[in-house]
């Protein structure tokens with residue numbers, strides 16, 4: 181960034197300073213989770229000697245210690261609080277925040293945690309749900325408590341969309357809309373000259389309840405992006421929706437039961453809106469249920485955070501709340517064994533625990549029924565197993581379930597597909613891309629595509645693997661306002677008088693780079709100033725290249741030098757007008773010294789010795805005032821070449837000077 185400087189400052193070059201400063205030239209990234217994997221997002225990033233943790237998630241595919249990130253990787257010396265400058269949580273999904281209370285309350289981290297307001301409101305509900313299932317139903321020990329969740333949430337600092345928050349003097353965060361789920365955000369983190377964007381999970385296409393992700397053209401050194409659908413280009417949303425509705429309808433019409441495992445918030449709301457509209461339209465009577473309590477809670481959050489939803493919902497909210505469903509009723513566990521058709525939305529989305537799994541176990545043996553998986557399933561979950569075609573599922577307690585029901589997968593999960601990921605890369609123009617939150621093979625494919633087709637370096641580290649991404653150091657330089665102004669003016673002059681008529685062409689700025697003295701511990705300050713100023717400050721006389729030529733003006737018998745000078749000046753002035761220039765635009769030569777410039781207004785246009793001054797150039801007549809002709813001596817400096825040419829042209833056009 182160029183800023184005009186105070187030209188009166190003393191300038192003294194001290195080159196040593198440049199080398200005494202520790203300029204960290206790379207950004208380090210270590211995934212503790214989500215490295216060549218989906219689940220347990222936790223990415224440690226070091227930029228400009230600051231350590232940031234993006235997300236702190238759990239893995240739904242594991243029951244053992246692998247479910248949480250291994251925080252030993254972070255530092256072997258001292259506490260996490262000393263090492264980590266801040267933790268940033270992208271959204272409320274447990275694979276992005278599920279390990280947060282464990283890290284802050286059990287391992288011990290007291291530093292700042294940033295997230296958006298909806299995330300802060302919804303995350304504790306999902307964390308509590310997760311805790312209850314793990315501790316009360318599965319009997320897991322060494323787990324965080326309800327109090328831990330509350331204490332953890334007290335450490336959270338909320339951040340608004342497009343708001344820049346300073347973690348401390350040299351570390352700032354800006355937050356952008358990510359679509360995906362209510363409150364999901366992407367984060368742009370800057371420190372010193374380095375910057376990183378972390379996408380979390382995002383969606384580039386708006387859906388029935390949320391808008392699409394958007395980010396500034398912020399040109400970060402590194403973009404860390406999710407790549408769940410790295411190899412997929414999804415078909416049109418309308419087709420997918422129609423397909424979904426047809427499958428549901430077919431099943432209930434032949435008396436079957438439809439199970440739709442969902443996350444509590446997100447796809448659930450979208451699919452509810454879809455079914456509600458269809459039921460109304462088709463006048464269907466088959467009951468639709470949603471796991472008790474959740475609809476109401478969810479609706480309240482959408483009401484509270486209406487600004488985070490999409491335009492249509494915001495608009496219609498005044499007359500009708502899109503989440504007040506007429507056909508969708510609260511579900512009770514006792515309905516599981518009810519006879520006849522029904523549609524049930526139940527959590528969790530990957531059938532790894534809870535009510536959705538309980539219903540699945542009951543309904544799976546009947547070929548009349550169908551389970552529709554509307555989102556991605558992490559490896560190891562029951563959801564992933566049945567999608568892979570498993571016909572028998574064995575559980576820990578030796579219970580075996582035969583899967584005879586139809587299993588359908590329909591990608592309604594709000595992740596960007598490969599087209600969307602590329603769209604985001606084009607949107608923010610990063611220097612490097614790093615893929616996380618995807619399967620290894622799919623990542624490889626997208627990595628190659630990004631490198632070959634976009635010419636951008638791309639990385640895909642595995643968990644625990646550190647990549648170092650070199651960044652260029654740029655030295656910020658101030659430019660004096662006078663120099664900028666003068667250079668711009670001479671560009672303007674070149675445009676109108678000179679041969680260069682391309683206004684968009686890069687123009688060269690001539691100046692002298694000086695490094696100013698600061699304290700040794702501080703980086704030096706660089707400035708570009710007019711060369712003459714630098715020379716004056718340093719006590720150096722400027723060496724100028726002067727061009728001269730002599731032209732003969734004929735038929736001047738009866739005229740004095742003063743009179744001839746007036747003719748010359750008149751001719752020059754009309755030449756200036758002819759070219760459509762102002763007198764001012766001619767006094768621009770860079771060869772002028774500062775004192776020349778200051779004196780410009782006081783220099784007479786015709787001096788006492790009849791010398792004609794035009795800016796920094798002049799025309800001097802032969803002192804001998806006799807004879808039929810007078811020799812005119814024209815002088816200009818190399819920087820004033822165009823003006824010099826104009827003078828020569830003007831003089832050679834004078835044939836019969838007369839007053």
Ligand SMILES: [Zn+2]
Nearest residue numbers: 271273360381
């Ligand atoms: Zn997510």
